[in-house]
């Protein structure tokens with residue numbers, strides 16, 4: 001199993017190009033199932049979750065061409081043609097490592113009138129049920145049973161409905177949005193998620209002939225159409241705001257001067273505001289963000305609370321906690337989205353951090369320095385937080401189980417090396 005070996009204490013300097021968003025790529029790969037014809041995506045990040053999603057849809061009989069595999073092809077391009085789809089099924093073996101697989105359910109049901117999709121596997125950050133996806137599709141007239149760990153869904157023709165989800169759910173909104181494009185009549189999604197990946201998905205669907213309004217707000221209105229068509233042009237996936245935020249936190253914590261290219265500051269306002277409070281200087285312009293920081297000894301502890309977009313993202317909580325660990329003062333961090341997303345705390349403590357957890361709250365007392373140790377990654381963003389802590393810690397840190405990191409970051413260690421970090425992957 002691969003590990004990362006980090007020798008801390010180096011400042012970060014230079015430029016890094018941010019990849020396309022994992023959380024936009026995954027629903028958009030599923031959206032391609034809605035049409036018979038080629039859907040071309042650009043700015044596709046090279047990461048394990050994309051590979052898993054492509055394996056899943058190939059298994060349905062879909063033709064997939066990932067640029068990295070094609071001779072001389074664009075490395076960031078994926079072309080999917082679901083014209084040959086013959087098995088509208090997602091088996092447990094392919095779904096268990098990636099909860100986002102649930103997003104094949106809406107498109108399959110809408111286009112084929114049936115789908116068999118395994119319940120996604122349990123995940124370290126919380127229980128993560130999919131009841132809202134199921135309830136929404138039932139409101140659209142689907143007949144859904146859950147048996148032997150599988151969702152068995154049928155619908156001769158989905159019907160438009162007004163759906164108010166019990167909570168704001170990102171993939172729930174995306175699943176129902178995709179299903180509604182082919183439903184009969186109008187669907188209104190109330191309490192819809194507003195994360196930037198949702199308007200990005202909606203724009204792709206619109207380029208396929210879908211009729212959607214209000215994407216990016218909490219009320220999305222969809223007029224169903226009889227069929228969608230292949231988009232005329234490639235769709236460019238929105239930059240990954242969480243990858244960008246992770247590099248901002250890394251530079252703020254380690255100190256240095258880093259410019260992020262292909263990054264959207266307007267998608268990261270809550271994080272940037274907190275980084276400024278912590279003492280980092282941030283400038284942003286068209287497609288770039290620059291961060292300058294004096295690093296350890298010059299950072300202030302900053303409290304924050306995770307919440308739905310545009311508030312502070314839960315996917316940035318662990319990485320920002322790494323800054324608070326070495327900042328001056330005490331920070332209180334409230335995690336309101338997932339009930340078990342403080343798994344990195346024990347590992348940060350192994351590096352010398354002082355953190356106490358009480359339910360949804362973590363209280364971090366900043367220390368002057370961290371000291372390198374062997375730590376274990378427990379989930380995707382926890383891994384990133386340990387990497388950031390390792391960049392600051394004295395001596396050598398080994399981060400084990402980085403398959404979590406590889407799920408969602410595109411060659412993170414290579415990008416950090418290019419910024420001057422002493423980090424390498426070892427077998």
Ligand SMILES: CC(=O)N[C@H]1[C@@H](OP(=O)(O)OP(=O)(O)OC[C@H]2O[C@@H](n3ccc(=O)[nH]c3=O)[C@H](O)[C@@H]2O)O[C@H](CO)[C@@H](O)[C@@H]1O
Pocket residue numbers: 022023026099100126127128129130131132133167168169170171172314315337338339
């Ligand atoms: C692939 C993708 O885009 N993943 C993101 C997505 O996950 P995901 O879409 O899975 O997260 P949700 O927005 O659905 O979850 C929000 C909350 O609602 C609960 N819930 C959700 C659906 C449901 O049917 N029932 C239910 O109870 C969840 O357990 C959680 O407590 O949004 C999360 C919250 O921003 C991010 O951390 C993930 O990175």
Ligand SMILES: C=C(OP(=O)(O)O)C(=O)O
Pocket residue numbers: 023099100123125315380381408
């Ligand atoms: C929790 C995350 O992803 P997923 O929903 O794919 O598990 C994440 O990106 O931090």
